[in-house]
Amino acid sequence: MKTPTDTQAREWLRGMFDAAIASAQPAVCLPPHLPTPPRGRTVVIGAGKASAQMAQVLEAHWPAPVTGLVVTRYGHAAACQHIRVLEADHPVPDAAGMAAAQQMLALVAGLTPDDLVIGLWSGGGSALLPLPLPGITLAEKQALNQALLRSGASIGEMNCVRRHLSAIKGGRLALACSPARVVNLVMSDVPGDDPLDVASGPTVADPTTLAQALAIVQRYGIALPPAVQAALGNPSSESIKPGDQRLGPIATHVIATPRHALEAAAEVARRAGLEPIILGDALEGEARDMGTVLAGMARYTASTPSARHRVLLSGGESTVTLRSTAPGRGGRNVECLLSLALSLKGLPGVYALAGDTDGIDGLEPVAGAIATPDTLERAAAQGLQTTAALDAHDAHRFFGALGDAVVTGPTGTNVNDFRAILITAPG
Structure with missing residues (x-):
């Protein structure tokens, strides 16, 4: 040559x-992983830079009625007929993302064992679903997020901290979906392809701890406001752990990887x-x-x-x-x-x-x-x-x-x- x-x-x-x-387009990698439709309702939720396109593809291939809500970055929306697509800011969360998270929790309330929740998760979802724990303001969450981004912390470290300060991540959204069946379809943007780190794992159980989150903050010398410091020291802030009997059945499929x-x-x-x-x-x-x-x-x-x-x-x-x-x-x-x-x-x-x-x-x-x-x-x-x-x-x-x-x-x-x-x- x-x-x-x-x-x-x-x-x-x-x-x-x-x-x-x-190779990682939703139209290529999502359809082969769609689950069997349920006897009850199908509710679609999701967040990330690819979530709108994923929702659009799901609608085109889903054989039953469907409703839902996904949130994506500004400028990344795609037209859907039945699944609402909201936009929010990334990488620093904003009020639109917080409102979307609240609406998502409300959407999955009251489901039954006959219902199915399909989670569409991709990179960027963590910043797009900011819902601080009670007592923490969005401004405090934004400041911490900016500090983490400047610190050089890895994505896994940042997400560990985010999960322990969130009212929706770290399995809390999965708990809200219970007793419905949850099927997660994940497009991985993280080293190791751990679904826990894609969008900070709203619908997967979290084995990491508050102590680990606090150690990460201390390692990078990040100053915390009193409310955030208190939350990381409060056992009630702990995320949802594997084996929690309150969770319904959850299946997770990584459909696209680096x-x-x-x-x-x-x-x-x-x-x-x-x-x-x-x-x-x-x-x-x-x-x-x-x-x-x-x-x-x-x-x-x-x-x-x-x-x-x-x-x-x-x-x-x-x-x-x-x-x-x-x-x-x-x-x-x-x-x-x-x-x-x-x-x-x-x-x-x-x-x-x-x-x-x-x-x-x-x-x-x-x-x-x-x-x-x-x-x-x-x-x-x-x-x-x-x-x-x-x-x-x-x-x-x-x-x-x-x-x-x-x-x-x-x-x-x-x-x-x-x-x-x-x-x-x-x-």
Whole structure:
């Protein structure tokens, strides 16, 4: 195979990213997992960036009457006939999300053993269903959420804290559905694909404890207002545990995962004559550190003559600890990518794409970006300060100025981060 042109390398990377997204579309992965209709009512609930599209697909395939309510991020709604779709803010919760959570609890009240609740859960659901425990205000919950996002805590750590301060998460919504049967259909965006961490597990029992939640807050030095501190020390705030006899029957199916997405990308790579290597679907850590490590792997691979036309694929969820007060426009994927580009120092023949499969990296309506062997050279020609952009968490502005942003719009799915590093020639 000849060494590809810059245009072809970009097309290969974008083709792999698009395939990863397509493999996790609700229309593909949801219908095979639909349960048998019940004797009684069917009520659909859900939250997440893909919940509206999931509800739309369910309506198209469900053979019986259905009602319900799902909440998604602003701009991610899809038209449904019988299931109400509400929108709220993400990643910082708002009053619309709180109202949606209250309505959802009211919707499942009074169900019977003959009824069926179908839960449609995807990434982002935790912020979209904020319902603080009594005594805690939404403003206090918002401040804590922002502090967790800035701290560098993992998604599992953040969700543990959220569950123990919520009146709906950590199995509390499942308890409200009892004695009806609950079937959860989950699109995983978390390392390890634990349903407990998708939307903070409203309809699955929670084995974690208040003591663990408090330890996480202390580990990251997050100051708590008195009401939140009191709640984390109050045994009545404990979440619903596995084996709780008050729960009705619950079945949970993970219908889309980061691994599925990486395997779809790998197949695209093979058809292009590339050798895909999946490094893992659950990589975690500080985004800029991950970029440095991935650059080292790419450099080693490029140094091997037999490694021509190889692509390194990975997924998971990195974190960003904010170290700058500058108003940067960044996201964890582009921060990882910019760190990688800096570490590679223009290594010939190495291209990379990093993006979020939901189409939004951080707060920007941009999925991610592409880095090329001449990224640093082109940046210097435009007067862009690469290291300064990384330190200011301003990678979206950096790649946007180079014309290398990857824009998809809301994708209708969410299986977390996607990274592909293409090695087209030995270094």
